Amino acid sequence: xxxxxxxxxxxxxxxxxxxxxxxxxxxxxxxxxxxxxxxxxxxxxxxxxxxxxxxxxxxxxxxxxxxxxxxxxxxxxxxxxxxxxxxxxxxxxxxxxxxxxxxxxxxxxxxxx
Amino acid sequence: xxxxxxxxxxxxxxxxxxxxxxxxxxxxxxxxxxxxxxxxxxxxxxxxxxxxxxxxxxxxxxxxxxxxxxxxxxxxxxxxxxxxxxxxxxxxxxxxxxxxxxxxxxxxxxxxxxxxxx
Numbered sequence: 110x111x112x113x114x115x116x117x118x119x120x121x122x123x124x125x126x127x128x129x130x131x132x133x134x135x136x137x138x139x140x141x142x143x144x145x146x147x148x149x150x151x152x153x154x155x156x157x158x159x160x161x162x163x164x165x166x167x168x169x170x171x172x173x174x175x176x177x178x179x180x181x182x183x184x185x186x187x188x189x190x191x192x193x194x195x196x197x198x199x200x201x202x203x204x205x206x207x208x209x210x211x212x213x214x215x216x217x218x219x220x221x222x
Numbered sequence: 223x224x225x226x227x228x229x230x231x232x233x234x235x236x237x238x239x240x241x242x243x244x245x246x247x248x249x250x251x252x253x254x255x256x257x258x259x260x261x262x263x264x265x266x267x268x269x270x271x272x273x274x275x276x277x278x279x280x281x282x283x284x285x286x287x288x289x290x291x292x293x294x295x296x297x298x299x300x301x302x303x304x305x306x307x308x309x310x311x312x313x314x315x316x317x318x319x320x321x322x323x324x325x326x327x328x329x330x331x332x333x334x335x336x337x338x339x340x
Contacts, residue, residue: 149326158330202267206325209281213267
């Protein structure tokens with residue numbers, strides 16, 4: 110099974126500053142035949158279901174602000190929020206969809222400094 | 223409006239069973255893979271199970287294999303999760319999710335809570 114590990118577990122950033130969340134998979138989630146990384150990022154606010162932000166590691170979902178970006182390949186991935194806004198306070202999860210079980214990272218709590 | 227609405231959760235004794243349902247609307251349900259994901263309040267997301275678009279292929283987390291069964295009725299636009307031999311550690315909010323291209327969850331329901339306790 111693929112284990113997803115996020116770092117840090119929690120992060121405090123000032124409004125307008127950059128936030129960076131890392132996600133590492135225990136094996137590569139890069140499918141070599143199509144050169145796609147089978148990794149997604151989700152945002153979850155209290156009392157709400159998760160919301161898709163990024164898929165294929167770097168493709169932003171429609172309607173997601175462009176301050177959110179995803180990068181990385183193989184086993185190491187990053188979600189970056191270029192300028193933190195008030196509404197970005199949430200828990201962020203990565204998930205691999207390379208192989209079942211489609212594991213999530215443990216989550217990173219993002220808050221204001 | 224694209225929507226998923228879960229139901230069927232509740233309080234059940236250890237060893238008991240529940241059937242969770244997820245009613246889909248606003249999209250062509252029969253063309254999408256569907257998944258169940260659960261979350262203990264205050265904890266992280268845990269993938270539970272998935273089913274392909276015509277119901278011919280399923281997959282489960284090891285923690286529920288042999289106890290949970292995922293199924294769907296495309297005529298009724300409904301996804302199911304039959305749970306049995308429930309344990310305290312199955313207590314969680316259960317979300318159904320639509321997986322675009324079968325890969326990533328672009329639509330989620332609001333969840334249905336399951337509590338396993340005597």
